[in-house]
Amino acid sequence: MAMQLPRWAGPRAVVTATVAVAVVVCCALLRGDEVSLIPGTTFKQAIGGRVRGQVQSESPTEVVVVLGANTTRVPTDQIASIRYDGQTATFQLAESRAAAGQLAEAAELFKKAAVETAGRPYPQQTAVFREAEALSELALVEPDRAKQARDKLTQFLRSYPSSRHLAAARETLARLQLATGDFPGAEATIAELAKLPRGSERAAVLHTKVLARQGKHAEAIAELDRLIAGSPKGSDRRRAAMLAKAESLAGMKKFAEAETLVRQVIQANPAEDAASQAPAYNTLGDCLRAANRPTDALIAYLHTDLLYSKDKEEHPRALHQLEALFRQRKQDARADEFAQRLKQEYPRSPWARAAAGPR
Secondary structure (H helix, E strand, O other): OOOOOOOOOOHHHHHHHHHHHHHHHHHHHHHOEEEEEOOOOOOOOOEOOEEEEEEEEEOOOEEEEEEOOEEEEEEHHHEEEEEOOOOOHHHHHHHHHHHOOOHHHHHHHHHHHHHHOOOOHHHHHHHHHHHHHHHHHHHHHOHHHHHHHHHHHHHHHHHOOOOOOHHHHHHHHHHHHHHOOOHHHHHHHHHHHHHOOOOHHHHHHHHHHHHHHOOOHHHHHHHHHHHHHOOOOOOHHHHHHHHHHHHHHHHOOOHHHHHHHHHHHHHHOOOOOHHHHHHHHHHHHHHHHHOOOHHHHHHHHHHHHHHOOOOOOHHHHHHHHHHHHHHHOOOHHHHHHHHHHHHHHOOOOHHHHHOOOOO
16 A cells, blocks of 8 residues: 655654554454465465455355455365454354354354344355254264255255355265265265365265275275375375275275274374364274274274364264273173263264163
């Protein structure tokens, strides 16, 4: 921003004008939107992992941010989140509830935030999607919510066909369909995901899960090997592909290879990263249990329970397996403890329904 001063202006006037410009710029930044990038981003046009300005447009491929005379096009797959100017307190509270695993409350708050942001398309789209996403995560542990979550996702896809959340919405729907055994529906959704820009790799991991659920482990591993080879080290898709491969290796009774692969994932991710570590330790437990190593499996599941209980998809799964393993060891008191916790903390979870209960 340039400001023309008269020739007679003295040093004090210059200083005052400079300060005024700085204040205007700072206020513009504070009022603007803020795009936060994913860790390890390859996008270089950012300061401190963020792009600030005014979001002018969003699409499945990019978000356009304008600040003054500068226009920045941020690839959608490099974005972790966007904080919109004037985002409501309700939305912020919803995010904190979702992060804490309080998904039912989070979904209601996101729904309220969507109403509050009517007339502001991008914040509203985000709130609507986050409501559907929270309901879908909840449906993984409370199957009676699956129809509600599926309907919300389907409605979102119809209403916002050019949203930046399009790929995430299709991926969430495919996972929900896979979890409920709707393999034809999952395949159709995965095929649509693959058509999106940068959606083919995300679709590939999901497709291998369908193959694995159908017992086609060799086909799944062949696809996963190609995906792992083409994914950056430390990326989410590489981690997901490695865990999926470990599951298929265990399905083929290649237990040592499966264990090695899962431990690589555990070592490659920060210990505090529940989103990475909880599914990794549960997968490790599954592999060890399949290899007839119940004590080692028990230790793996305990990691999820003691360290990563905020992951509401993986935690009930760990509690169920811990109950079963303590029951196998004839330690019924400990088994009853885990069964009781499972039913208290996740009363509508399919894992709770599968619990044997006190004996």
